[in-house]
Amino acid sequence: MSLRTPLGRVRGLGTAKDGTDHFWVQRVTALALVPLSPLFVGLVWSFNGADRADVIALMGNPLVSSLFILFIVAGIYHAKLGVRVVIEDYIHSEGLKLASLILVSLLSFGLGTACVVSVLILAFGG
């Protein structure tokens, strides 16, 4: 008797070898976000009531813009992984599930790129 699942037997393929990747990257990005999130809150407060020249001056500090970009990348990656699980849990129609997952992927990369490019524009003087 084979220990392989019926689906595995039919397909004749092994695993994709990325079974723990989602879990692991979710945790690593979480770890990065522990210090980055409070810094982000502080940064948002410093934008409160600021005019555009203040924002450009602040973002011109490479440490500020670098940490901001790290927060954006880690945050959006973490969100993308999390929303994927939520979609897989609650959307049972195969077509709608696939469409939602693709939409979340495209949105994540689209919004992430828009954020990073915007930070760079401000960092280099608006």
Add this chain to the structure above:
Amino acid sequence: MAQTDRPLSPHLQVYRPQLTSVLSVFHRGTGVVLSIGVIFLTFWLVAAAWGPAAFNFVQAFYGSWFGYLVLLGFSFCLFYHLCNGVRHLFWDAGIGFDMETLYRSGWAVLIATAGLTLFAWFIGLAMGG
């Protein structure tokens, strides 16, 4: 196996919520809200990069009472998800699974969330609003 119409577990109409399950649902809920928050962050950043007119528009939005309300909601969700996320990281390391610790860390998360949210807004508003 014969199909039965037995209710699935947990059966929400008769399910008595406990701190542990409520915090778990909250973690997912705040995570989804924060994902939507990415759109609000992108909105501000793109407008700031776009030019003075767009920048003044988003600053007026986030500086209004409604903007403050939105930011208060997001900051609460961020601090909750952060605190409970740290709790999750301890679990991933195999720490804190006994009932007493579970409840104690759960209450600690709630207190820390309230404390951090109040602290951030107190400092922020004191710095000149």
